[in-house]
Amino acid sequence: MFQTVALSGSRGERRLFSDVSVTVKPGTLLAVVGENGSGKTSFLRMLCGLLSPDGGEILWQGNNIRKLKELYSAQLTYVGHLNGIKDELTPVENLKVSACLAGDESSGGVVQKALEAVGLGRSVHRLPTRVLSQGQKRRVTLARLWLSTRPLWLLDEPFASLDAAATSYLTQQIQSHLSRGGMVVVATHQEIDLPPDCIQHLRLTR
Amino acid sequence: MSQPSLSEALRGVVRRDLLLAMRHRSDVAMSVFFVVIVASLFPLGVGPEPAVLRTIASGVLWVTALLACLLSLGRLFTADYLDGVLEQTLLIPQPLAVLVVGKVFSHWVISGLPVVLLSPLLGLQFGLGGDSLGVLTLSLLLGTPTLSMIGAIGAALTLGLRGSGLLVALLVLPLFIPVLIFGAGAVSNSLAGIGSEANLSLLGACFLLSLAFAPWATAVALRIALE
Numbered sequence: 001m002f003q004t005v006a007l008s009g010s011r012g013e014r015r016l017f018s019d020v021s022v023t024v025k026p027g028t029l030l031a032v033v034g035e036n037g038s039g040k041t042s043f044l045r046m047l048c049g050l051l052s053p054d055g056g057e058i059l060w061q062g063n064n065i066r067k068l069k070e071l072y073s074a075q076l077t078y079v080g081h082l083n084g085i086k087d088e089l090t091p092v093e094n095l096k097v098s099a100c101l102a103g104d105e106s107s108g109g110v111v112q113k114a115l116e117a118v119g120l121g122r123s124v125h126r127l128p129t130r131v132l133s134q135g136q137k138r139r140v141t142l143a144r145l146w147l148s149t150r151p152l153w154l155l156d157e158p159f160a161s162l163d164a165a166a167t168s169y170l171t172q173q174i175q176s177h178l179s180r181g182g183m184v185v186v187a188t189h190q191e192i193d194l195p196p197d198c199i200q201h202l203r204l205t206r
Numbered sequence: 207m208s209q210p211s212l213s214e215a216l217r218g219v220v221r222r223d224l225l226l227a228m229r230h231r232s233d234v235a236m237s238v239f240f241v242v243i244v245a246s247l248f249p250l251g252v253g254p255e256p257a258v259l260r261t262i263a264s265g266v267l268w269v270t271a272l273l274a275c276l277l278s279l280g281r282l283f284t285a286d287y288l289d290g291v292l293e294q295t296l297l298i299p300q301p302l303a304v305l306v307v308g309k310v311f312s313h314w315v316i317s318g319l320p321v322v323l324l325s326p327l328l329g330l331q332f333g334l335g336g337d338s339l340g341v342l343t344l345s346l347l348l349g350t351p352t353l354s355m356i357g358a359i360g361a362a363l364t365l366g367l368r369g370s371g372l373l374v375a376l377l378v379l380p381l382f383i384p385v386l387i388f389g390a391g392a393v394s395n396s397l398a399g400i401g402s403e404a405n406l407s408l409l410g411a412c413f414l415l416s417l418a419f420a421p422w423a424t425a426v427a428l429r430i431a432l433e
Binding site: 049052070071073080084085088093097098101103148149150 | 208210215217219221225226289290291295296297298432433
């Protein structure tokens with residue numbers, strides 16, 4: 001179980017959110033919504049442990065993530081606003097490295113299957129990522145989710161620049177993660193096509 | 207749940223950086239050419255007097271190595287910072303300081319090692335003899351990793367700042383001074399016929415000291431840069 005208790009955060013002088021308490025149970029998704037600049041990305045980075053909160057705490061299975069440190073990082077997969085892939089490397093190389101650094105299986109077959117699952121055919125596997133479109137790059141990043149075996153997914157605008165097909169692949173993958181008892185936190189502007197009983201919303205306001 | 211072993215994570219970081227260097231061979235070649243050209247300008251400016259050249263050789267070659275390291279520091283974290291790879295690196299469930307050692311090691315292989323390998327040739331250009339050539343190479347082999355280690359602190363501290371290139375120089379050049387003194391001193395001592403063991407031992411000590419503290423300081427600076 002994943003919890004935030006009276007969490008507050010700010011950027012510089014500006015208070016973004018305060019007193020946010022939410023609980024994410026296994027098998028559920030938390031959708032963080034709000035206008036541009038309302039602090040969704042900061043909220044997610046805080047949940048990763050990249051940003052320290054002004055007040056309150058973030059608990060993983062009842063323990064503060066500040067104390068857990070690497071034990072907590074080993075529980076999460078974060079897909080940020082930035083893709084975190086290298087333009088000079090091919091999608092296969094990028095995904096292999098990220099899988100290896102996450103401790104997931106990184107053999108060629110598994111990686112190619114993950115890329116095909118996000119709709120990237122073999123024709124682009126050996127091209128430098130630089131020549132791919134925004135949406136294709138996003139797909140390469142998201143392919144990590146097909147390899148991830150970690151229970152907590154933190155996704156920052158995962159649907160940005162994806163087409164309808166890729167959006168539905170991703171929604172299915174999120175759903176199957178939830179059905180395995182996983183937890184997902186998504187910052188998004190769009191409705192996610194999932195059964196309403198497993199979604200809760202958190203609205204951040206300025 | 208999955209977690210990479212420490213050696214897996216370290217290998218992953220080093221392999222990616224070396225693979226990227228292979229794609230950017232011109233970057234590596236440029237720092238090599240930089241060293242060759244700067245080292246060749248001095249004999250042209252000072253004149254071909256062998257005694258003078260032998261006297262300035264150690265200082266000139268060491269300062270050249272130092273500048274080459276400085277110029278390549280911009281590449282150490284900036285690209286990773288901009289494309290989000292650094293963010294992901296911070297989330298790898300292994301101590302960040304150890305991963306920093308991996309990054310610094312690849313930086314040294316790309317920018318320091320070519321200078322070390324080239325140094326006997328450059329030494330010849332300055333009229334250094336057999337023994338001093340060996341000492342020059344050895345001193346650079348011990349000293350350039352220290353330069354990369356110290357440089358990493360500066361690169362991490364100035365990450366994301368405007369005009370960081372000049373700031374890095376101001377931050378790290380003073381810290382390079384001990385390495386420069388011991389390194390150039392080793393070569394001068396060997397030229398003067400005095401043993402250079404003391405200087406080389408001190409260079410080794412500098413390396414161990416930087417290995418103990420620099421990765422930790424760099425890791426802290428990186429976390430602050432990404433806040």
